[in-house]
Amino acid sequence: MFKALAFPLMLGFSLISQYARAEVAVTPIKVAEHCYYVQGEAGAASSANEGFMSNAGFVVTDAGVVVVDSLGTPVLAHKLVEAIRKVTDKPIKRVIVTHYHADHIYGLQVFKDMGVEIWAHNRGQEYLNSDAAEKLMQERREALFPWVDEKTRLVAADKWLGEETHFEMGGLHFELQHVGPAHAPDDMVMFVKEDSVLYAGDLIFIGRIPFVGDADSRSWLLAIDKVLTFKPKFMITGHGTASHTPVKDLEFTRDYLKYIRKVMGKAVADFVPFDEAYDKADWSQYAAMPAFNDANRENAYNTFLLMEKESLKRQ
């Protein structure tokens, strides 16, 4: 009896796990009355996760749906549309692009083909016109095949925006604020006033040491100050879980950037070599954070170089 039951159960289980491997689930998560997001998996884009390593959001109003970002492949964008359809049958009216990076824009063609209008900040055109964008598309056609293939294309916005844009839809008020160059030249955040939800793109990474890369930390700090003026209750970022303590999270990234600039700025001013300055610095308040070992030394080094450049400019 037990054996007879166990066999179909096991078969069912293995079919489910095979299905899970072949197709990632894109599931809507509700954050506030009108605001949702889908959460990508942790880690880099790969064939195994089908490129699902970034988040997208959507806001349901009485007059239609506003989508934030389109995920990293057209298949994922189709799944995003299906996820939206689980929540509402209102028409999808608009996609807001937080920044033109592959993991947030390779799904745009799905919305474009549905006749949905795409809005982005006008500095996104720099990405579209760059050789790097075409080169990365070629790379991803191999690395993310079959999810990214010959039919995947870069899609321009229908409307290129300036520094600040306000609009209303179905009684909800939306504020779009350009905050770049921070993570990207065209970084743009979207604040949904009635729900006090901020869609922040990749401006900050929650719960870990950020990757500073070659970003300009001075303008990044200005961007965080701009975003703090919204005083959001919830924040949905481009990667990871939504935050219920956005002000605290924004302040953490701000204070980290400030600290690293202070320490490296002093080293540059005193002509202390990088290695010595790094070893002498007190990192104790950050050492236990996720990504510290991967990111902190490189962040410090990039900041050291940046501070050198800034000091040369001042002379």
Ligand SMILES: [Zn+2]
């Ligand atoms: Zn991203």
